[in-house]
Amino acid sequence: MAREVNTDGAGRTGQRRRRPTAADVARTAGLSRATVSYVLNDTPHQVIPERTRQRVFAAAAELGYSPSVAARALRSGRSDVVLLLLPDWPIGPTVGQLLEELSTALAEHGLTFVAHPRSAGRPVSDVWKAITPAAVVTFEELDDIETKKLQAAGIELTVALFGGLRGPRAMDIPEQRTGRLQAEHLAIAGHRHLGYAWPDDPRVLTFAEPRLAGVRQACADLGLAEPHVLTVPLTPNGAAEAVRAWQAAEPAVTGICAYNDEVALAVLAGARQHGIDVPGDIAVVGADNIPAAAIAIPPLTTVQPDMQALSDYIADTIVRKLNGRPSPKRPGSDIHSVIRRDSA
């Protein structure tokens, strides 16, 4: 908490070489600082002859000049940084991929992307004070107090990826599609009584809710019974209990939609404990397509999001909102697809 890092900017190295400023470039080029600024930002409505421009570029290159973000941010009142607040539940390969894709997508619009893991328990409010991003992206909707603080800190835009049921600022990524595709896949294979493997971790609620909702909708649309929802812990024994309960149900459940691939793997382990064959006795569909899914026993059929398309959509939304333009239209059902393997 305390600022125990010395702040003299020089460190122990003492006389560190000052990094070049626009003034240095101007001096080298034999021009004024204003001209340099106009050239380097090619400011509209400012006509600079080609010869002069080249002089500036040459000087800048020679000195290895790069503008100070701190000064630019101070001057313009905003930075080109987009901050993603990571959720407090353990992040896996899916989120990892989102980070990467989002980073490239935003970079194409000139925005720099960084992620900050919200330290469990600590107040979130300190982060943006140290970054002043142009936009803050969260997984779940922030509560009102947090939002107020954010606005007070001068952040123009906050975007929540999920949990659109609760707030207006949400992007409402169509996570129901995941559940819908799981159920449809099982229905096509002839399963009439589905189970839903609900995650044990309460922190993923905002994520699990829409997925289950999707399964519910699909069941209703296809004339199937309501899904039989059971909480499945990430242990073989706990999962075995759930599997037993599904088997004992009347009529027996024959197809399981799992909240994600990990829960699905637990179901596989639970089934194995009872000698129940997958997919013969019971079929399982996961979600997210983590690497472990491909090498599960049996290899796991799962629903995969098109992270690149998703990230493009998110990036597009952010850029448009920053410019006061309306959001792009929501992506269709094509951003999710079923990866057919052996478990269903």
Next chain:
Amino acid sequence: MAREVNTDGAGRTGQRRRRPTAADVARTAGLSRATVSYVLNDTPHQVIPERTRQRVFAAAAELGYSPSVAARALRSGRSDVVLLLLPDWPIGPTVGQLLEELSTALAEHGLTFVAHPRSAGRPVSDVWKAITPAAVVTFEELDDIETKKLQAAGIELTVALFGGLRGPRAMDIPEQRTGRLQAEHLAIAGHRHLGYAWPDDPRVLTFAEPRLAGVRQACADLGLAEPHVLTVPLTPNGAAEAVRAWQAAEPAVTGICAYNDEVALAVLAGARQHGIDVPGDIAVVGADNIPAAAIAIPPLTTVQPDMQALSDYIADTIVRKLNGRPSPKRPGSDIHSVIRRDSA
């Protein structure tokens, strides 16, 4: 690439309420700006009577004042941000956990932690220009050109977590311990001929090398034969081939150290294809203890790093280096431990 986001700082909302500055606080408190600054930073060697301090705090609270990082960074020449450059290989739960722990560890020293995924292919150099962090942490050692650029941009400190074999700036996290513990665990269980399941992905080389080196060392120390190294792809069929080769070796390999848990899962799947019993016919030890390991078939014995201790060490190193003090001593072998399950 292009700056297509407008930068007028007001956005379309037009007359956005200006956020309060230290001057506003001073005005409200009926004091000068300097006094406010002294109080809020409780600057050493500045004596401010309690009554005045309270007046400042009250005014700050009333206005909801929070200092502008941009201005502070401009003035002091550095920010309190530590930037972690994520590697270009897919990041999983292990890295995820590192992020979280590192964030809390650094927060305790007053530093803000953010991560940036290096977009595949794009030059890395643009990132720190948009953040100007106090320190940059990388997984692998940067090459000389990158390092030069970094220094030119005014970054004081760069730290590489792994790959100490190549460069002097590396922290040299003792990843060999992971391999050593894997081998020792198998040796104690009576295995004399070990195999090493090498990852298919060339990007994780800097990670895999020290782990294998640890296995090699342990084998030498314990008088075992050299480990039999085979590349294991993340597919059941590919892994099955490797397993067959290990079985066919003369003498046969009975214990496998896997580069990480995913590779270990692949080995399990490969063994299953041939009807080979784990751990009866062949024992498998993973690394990292990802969630899927606990629910593998059979549950995977693995080596787990103590991420919290590791993060504390990293954070400590960074803080000390920023202050010009010597690095703390390397953590001992106790930061890794074997999680005993059924696969070995």
Next chain:
DNA sequence: TTACTGTACTGACACGCGCAACTGACGCGT
């Protein structure tokens, strides 16, 4: 000659902050 127009460029300010240097008032010993 003067007035005007466009080109090519410059001077100076403000952004918000930290901090060194200064000021004015008071108490105290001589």
Next chain:
DNA sequence: ACGCGTCAGTTGCGCGTGTCAGTACAGTAA
């Protein structure tokens, strides 16, 4: 009365930008 030290603050500079308003000059028209 004078010098000195302490208290309780204030004035003012500079960090590096982006940009507005302005200037010097050449060219053209009246």
